[in-house]
Amino acid sequence: MLNAKLKREFPLHLMLIPGLIIVFIFSYGPMFGLIMAFQNFDPAAGFLKSVWVGLDNFKYILTLEDTRQVLWNTVYISSMKIVVETIASIVFALMLNEVSHKWFKKSVQTIVYFPYFLSWIILGSILRDVLSADGIVNKFLGIFHIHPIMFLGDNKIFPFVLVLTEAWQVLGFGAIVYLAALTSISPTLYEAAVIDGANRWQQTLHITLPGMKSTIVLMVTLSLGNILNAGFDQIFVLYNPLVYQSGDVIDTWVYRMGLVSAQYSIGAAVGLFRSVVSFILISLSYYLAYKFADYQIF
């Protein structure tokens, strides 16, 4: 009996071997490789033979002027993105929900989802073109006698450009979840409200929004795990040395310091910090989502 069970389970173990190999090499390997954060890593010597320096890399990072700025930029940009994208997606879903012509709704959706599927290389070069000093956006503003705005070269504006352009890319896609939540609200609630004399605005306030509440809470909770992820691709494509002060985030900093300037151990030390904080936040967000919204990933 036991033997039969083992025999039955054996192929299941076998099937997992290729996936396990990939995960052990390319996910657990780098986790082990994080020991380089405590070394003066030399690629020729490898993970095991590089010189051990303890916490020196971390002490060095704390002396850098950029550190606080970069950390602040990361949290500032990503929390603004979470707030703006959540509100924009909800409003967009509500607006679409009010459309009665099916083909119009469908056309709007088709167009608005599209940027989500283009790479930031494509989107970035489109944005760099239209937002440049003599680009079409500034030309349009010129009609109203507004002086050309350096969207991608002004530290005061750049973070907002990042937030708005990402919202532009994802908001259609973000709205899908909320549209699904809207369709699950029972129509009888609205019928009852109409009989009670509630107008559309009151219906939205007292039926639609409460009906979406659990979805909203869930999505915001899950996005908390991403707070140290301010969107590397987008920033890398759009930023330049003029706006490092306001646009440089952990990921772009690690890339420039760790890979471009080959300070591998410093980069890994910053990366370790990022991974540990993200791990805590992601675990916490999954736990909260499970606790309050009964959400389970598997």
Next chain:
Amino acid sequence: MVGNTSIARKVFVFINTALLIIFSLLCLLPIIHVLAISLSSSTAASAGEVSFWPVEFNLISYSFVLKKTEFWRSLIVTFKRVILGVTVNMILTIITAYPLSKDKKDFRARMVYVWIFVFTMLFSGGLIPTYMVVRSLGLLDKIWALILPGALPVFNVVLLLNFFRSLPREIEESALIDGASHWKILWLIYVPISLPAIATLIVFSIVGHWNSWFDGMIYMNNASKYPLQTYLQTLVVQPSSQIMTKATAEMLRHISERTVKSAQIFIGAIPVLMVYPFLQKYFMTGIVLGSVKE
């Protein structure tokens, strides 16, 4: 829904419709603008005469791009990575999701394995150590550097295993009684009835591989090994005066850095445009897939 046709309602519907149209235009017009520039003459483009319709229409920018060896070379790298990458992704996703979808009583080690995979979604070694692992395996400048590190998309495994778990268990039980092996049950029963879910994952995988550029940039030292998006990135982020050296004076009347760049950007977006109808059909299922629970 019940609607009253008061004036206030009419005004609301009008404003709502107008805002939605404006927003759709905001998504559409930048892309059309770049397309119009790529089809215009360089003089019209640099004079700022082009908005959403080509001025002095010509295809010279496109023919210039299509004659560039770098462009074709990177396109071939991208085709290779899409074909290899999607195949590897899908095989690994399917054979990993199947055992993990079993019940605990049929596969006692299930939760141990699930945690081994899910932990990689929670914690990562980060950029530098991952780069070092790829480098120490001798994968730099090899196409496998673009395929193996992401060969097992754990999130997709979770989606597919949840889908597998939603299938009626009777199917498997009757196959078991007939003496079918797990391998046969997976490929002859599970995969055929999960085709919509698998198609969704395939489309996502294609777009993912097509759009990736960062791995190409860090793992390929030799620019001739760049996939298309990485090659486009070099044009966008590190603009050069490559055209000036290669184009003849006659051509420069028609093309410029900007028109050629626009043409390449547009070509880089064409495949996504082509699979977009399928994407749109499937990604709704994809999102719903994520919420399917037993």
